[in-house]
Amino acid sequence: MSGLDSRVLLAPQDGSLGPLLRMADDRLGAATGYGRHAHTDVDVVAVVLAGSLRHAWGREAVLGAGDVAVLRAGRGLEHDEVAGAGGAHVVQTYLRAADPGAQPTHDVLLRPTGWVDLGRPDARLWVGEAGAEVPPGLRVLARDGEVTVEPGAGPVEGPATVLVWQLDAARPAWAD
Numbered sequence: 001m002s003g004l005d006s007r008v009l010l011a012p013q014d015g016s017l018g019p020l021l022r023m024a025d026d027r028l029g030a031a032t033g034y035g036r037h038a039h040t041d042v043d044v045v046a047v048v049l050a051g052s053l054r055h056a057w058g059r060e061a062v063l064g065a066g067d068v069a070v071l072r073a074g075r076g077l078e079h080d081e082v083a084g085a086g087g088a089h090v091v092q093t094y095l096r097a098a099d100p101g102a103q104p105t106h107d108v109l110l111r112p113t114g115w116v117d118l119g120r121p122d123a124r125l126w127v128g129e130a131g132a133e134v135p136p137g138l139r140v141l142a143r144d145g146e147v148t149v150e151p152g153a154g155p156v157e158g159p160a161t162v163l164v165w166q167l168d169a170a171r172p173a174w175a176d
Helices: none
Strands: 004-010 020-028 037-039 042-056 062-064 068-072 077-096 105-109 114-116 123-129 137-143 146-152 161-167
Touching: 004 146, 020 042, 077 137
Parallel strands: none
Antiparallel strands: 004 020, 020 077, 037 077, 042 062, 042 068, 042 077, 068 105, 114 123, 123 161, 137 146, 137 161
């Protein structure tokens, strides 16, 4: 594969999923990037499913499979993300900023399992593998190169990488 192939999984711009604005299944060919682009007042959570991704902003972190990056754009920044030699498969989730207008930050969590601290009360992310102990919520399943998303509870048949979003779905003030 060459270039970028991005498939929008969810885009509830109406506030129906609380802070969640967009979720995308992105596949980048070797050395392919998104192109330099700007973000303001959005938090972007990127989970690398396969390959590697270099985040070109600040300390230029390199993420591998299983890593989670949390970009808080705050008052604004410009950046790019570029896949490594083997390309990258990434699920990116865009949330309305938890702290609009704040100083931009970028945190990288190396292969977390279980609950990931996003530093916000309205969205929680769980990262793990299929099994009996998967928590309920909006489930993103990565299985055999395919990504699906749907609400669910109970065990998840494997093998699969599972991301679970628990969101405060109360209609946010900005959606009125």
